Amino acid sequence: MNKYDVAIVGAGPGGIFSAYELKKLYPELKIVVFEQGHELKKRRCPSPDHCINCSQCAIMSGFGGAGAFSDGKYNITNDFGGNLYEYIGKEQAIELMKYVDDINMSHGGEGTKMFTTAGSRFKKLCMQNKLNLLDASVRHLGTDINYIVLENLYNELCEKGTEFIFDTPVTEVREGFEVVYEGGSVKADRVILSVGRSGSKWMEKVCRDLNIETKSNRVDLGVRVELPAVIFDHLTDELYESKIVYRTEKFEDNVRTFCMNPNGWVVNENTNGIVTVNGHSFEDPNMKTANTNFALLVSKHFSEPFKDSNGYGESIARLSNMLGGGVIVQRFGDLERGRRSTVSRIEESTVRPTLKATPGDLSLVLPKRILDGIIEMIHALDKIAPGTANDDTLLYGVEVKFYNMEVKLDENLCTNIPGLYVIGDGSGVTHSLSHASASGIFVARNCFT
Numbered sequence: 132m133n134k135y136d137v138a139i140v141g142a143g144p145g146g147i148f149s150a151y152e153l154k155k156l157y158p159e160l161k162i163v164v165f166e167q168g169h170e171l172k173k174r175r176c177p178s179p180d181h182c183i184n185c186s187q188c189a190i191m192s193g194f195g196g197a198g199a200f201s202d203g204k205y206n207i208t209n210d211f212g213g214n215l216y217e218y219i220g221k222e223q224a225i226e227l228m229k230y231v232d233d234i235n236m237s238h239g240g241e242g243t244k245m246f247t248t249a250g251s252r253f254k255k256l257c258m259q260n261k262l263n264l265l266d267a268s269v270r271h272l273g274t275d276i277n278y279i280v281l282e283n284l285y286n287e288l289c290e291k292g293t294e295f296i297f298d299t300p301v302t303e304v305r306e307g308f309e310v311v312y313e314g315g316s317v318k319a320d321r322v323i324l325s326v327g328r329s330g331s332k333w334m335e336k337v338c339r340d341l342n343i344e345t346k347s348n349r350v351d352l353g354v355r356v357e358l359p360a361v362i363f364d365h366l367t368d369e370l371y372e373s374k375i376v377y378r379t380e381k382f383e384d385n386v387r388t389f390c391m392n393p394n395g396w397v398v399n400e401n402t403n404g405i406v407t408v409n410g411h412s413f414e415d416p417n418m419k420t421a422n423t424n425f426a427l428l429v430s431k432h433f434s435e436p437f438k439d440s441n442g443y444g445e446s447i448a449r450l451s452n453m454l455g456g457g458v459i460v461q462r463f464g465d466l467e468r469g470r471r472s473t474v475s476r477i478e479e480s481t482v483r484p485t486l487k488a489t490p491g492d493l494s495l496v497l498p499k500r501i502l503d504g505i506i507e508m509i510h511a512l513d514k515i516a517p518g519t520a521n522d523d524t525l526l527y528g529v530e531v532k533f534y535n536m537e538v539k540l541d542e543n544l545c546t547n548i549p550g551l552y553v554i555g556d557g558s559g560v561t562h563s564l565s566h567a568s569a570s571g572i573f574v575a576r577n578c579f580t
């Protein structure tokens with residue numbers, strides 16, 4: 132049986148940056164990375180327009196993880212994107228996110244723009260309209276440059292002797308440690324689990340098998356909004372992404388913008404066989420569209436007696452898949468008039484959809500409370516970006532952000548089993564590229580001290 136100093140499960144940003152830092156600090160270490168998906172150059176969605184439920188989703192799995200075809204927005208902030216700071220402190224969390232940014236810049240990202248909300252005139256404008264603009268700096272790599280950075284990191288890791296085993300899901304981790312996959316197993320002194328959202332079910336099983344405590348996490352539910360880019364360009368030109376929170380008048384729920392993609396594309400996302408919606412955009416001017424998209428999300432967290440927040444989100448997403456055969460699209464005007472959108476209404480509308488979705492009625496899918504909050508927020512955003520509440524604004528549903536259950540970890544992101552670490556989105560602690568990457572660096576720096 133092969134023996135390694137460190138076995139990493141999952142080659143998303145968490146796994147990649149932990150391997151990177153380990154090799155930098157300890158070049159002599161024998162490191163293996165297991166990844167259930169393909170290597171980067173073999174990752175290709177066979178049906179980008181319509182999800183065909185592949186057993187292994189090429190968008191979510193493979194070298195680069197869920198982030199490989201993302202917009203590559205690295206938000207440097209403790210205000211959103213995860214709770215890493217609760218474990219390692221705010222200062223260190225920011226320092227590590229900046230360090231990740233330096234690595235990205237030295238691996239193909241140089242020349243990309245860093246945006247910041249600091250001192251922005253929009254803070255006051257938002258406040259005057261009951262909206263709260265959160266503080267952040269965001270590096271926008273874009274899908275194309277993000278890919279180049281990943282390619283460069285992969286080549287460097289291979290040159291330095293990191294062993295990658297692709298198309299190989301790890302089935303079990305036994306104490307000791309034995310890392311088991313179909314047809315074999317390896318021994319390792321330390322194991323770092325970085326399995327992201329696509330590995331959420333497997334992570335739950337590992338925690339059950341090894342008696343690692345977990346607690347339920349929240350789920351975010353909502354829609355993706357698509358509108359002409361000019362409506363938001365005064366915000367996106369200056370800030371690129373604005374994270375704005377609105378407290379609804381009716382229920383006092385928080386609705387927030389998420390993952391803003393100027394001149395971007397709306398895309399399908401498949402998590403454990405459930406098709407939801409997401410978005411991204413490219414740096415390449417030839418790949419830009421006339422539209423901007425962003426999500427509007429409401430968080431729900433169930434604890435007693437029902438604990439399964441993700442199950443709740445999954446049921447709603449399944450309902451939309453049942454009614455629409457995938458993602459549903461509806462004009463805002465149709466939603467407000469209480470009627471479904473049809474193919475002809477979408478075709479006649481002034482906003483050209485960038486994703487082929489089924490025209491339908493989101494009010495048959497999303498709970499009233501969530502939908503009312505989203506409608507209220509669209510009207511609030513209309514005050515700072517007039518045109519947001521136009522009839523032709525498109526809403527795609529449902530967008531769901533599943534969060535893994537939170538694994539009980541100590542201040543070193545180590546489980547109750549010494550030598551077994553859990554990082555990135557799979558830990559429930561992070562839910563962004565920058566936080567997941569920073570958690571990888573943190574564990575690499577601390578697991579041998």
Ligand SMILES: Cc1cc2nc3c(=O)[nH]c(=O)nc-3n(C[C@H](O)[C@H](O)[C@H](O)COP(=O)(O)OP(=O)(O)OC[C@H]3O[C@@H](n4cnc5c(N)ncnc54)[C@H](O)[C@@H]3O)c2cc1C
Pocket residue numbers: 140141142143144145146165166167168191192193194195196197198199200201202203204205206212299300301302325326327328329330333390398400409410411554555556557561562563564565567568
């Ligand atoms: C379309 C899209 C756009 C996004 N855009 C942004 C953005 O612009 N900015 C941002 O901050 N975040 C974005 N995100 C979220 C971001 O991609 C994730 O937060 C980030 O990738 C988490 O990194 P991770 O390493 O923890 O997990 P992941 O990236 O999910 O990687 C986990 C890896 O582990 C593998 N794996 C799982 N189980 C096993 C197993 N049993 N054995 C072997 N391998 C396994 C998976 O195949 C996967 O490759 C986006 C996500 C999507 C889907």
